[in-house]
Amino acid sequence: MLDGVTMRFKKFSLSQWFIILACLLLNACGGSSSDTVEEVVQQKSFITLKITDAPIDTATEVVVEFTGVELKPASGAPLNFDFDEAKTIDLLALQGNDSEVLLENIEVESGSYQWARLKVNAQINTMDSYISFENGNSFSLYVPSGNQSGLKLNDSFTVLAGQTTSFTIDFDLRKSVINPKGLVNDYILKPRLRIIDNAEISTITGTVSDELMNQASCAEGASIYVFSGHDMTPDDEGSSTPPLTSSFVNLNSESGIYEFVVAYLSPGNYTLSLTCDADLDAPEVDDDITFLASVNVSTDANQTAEVMIN
Structure with missing residues (x-):
């Protein structure tokens, strides 16, 4: 009828x-x-957008206040999605496979998009976004022009027609949090973002031998650095060939095994390298850090690869 x-x-x-x-x-x-x-x-096409995080040493909280998302189609004006209430998210809590939803099943036009912008409240000398450390100190996180330009991701992506396309933005804190000279009460947040299509993500889980982890240098700062390609020579964050992402190595208190998880990777070939100097690795300085062992691994879409570093 x-x-x-x-x-x-x-x-x-x-x-x-x-x-x-x-x-x-x-x-x-x-x-x-x-x-x-x-x-x-x-x-009708829809987009879901989540956020996750690669870690940073010595911090206990990295809280960012998100106010909306802006998407730029290949043709046409940007699309703005402002939240009714700001979303306060502790990025440091989003380790491994954990993520937080920013947009969920929002109707958009299908096709190519040039960039995405995360709108944030992160003003200087203001604790709307902030970082806290193990010693109890907290500092505001300042994004230069953050309230106007936000955190921009310049990678293109495609929303498929007639379905929901889901993406995750990896917010790499080790690369993004800067402690600049001259700012006493603020840390600067310089976004190092990458976007992953959730229909094609891969994961790496692994263990590290006791022999490596029992070295004196591994008392703290043990991390896995991930580089694109096999047989890559590992280097630090401030080098000309920085890692794609990283993950903490944690002791499983029940099994007594040292474990790590690297999630939200595109399918491909990777080199995983163990360093126990991650806490000394400044993102904007070419540091001389030591890598103890490396292993090659290949990943497939929607699969988990398992490795052991010894």
């Missing part, structure tokens, strides 16, 4: 209304009006 069809149209966009009405009035779509309606519904 027409009334029944009308009820189903209530959430259609203006462009979808034109398509449906043209098909109903001209009967030129090669099928019944109900088939046409279903075809239009199937072409």
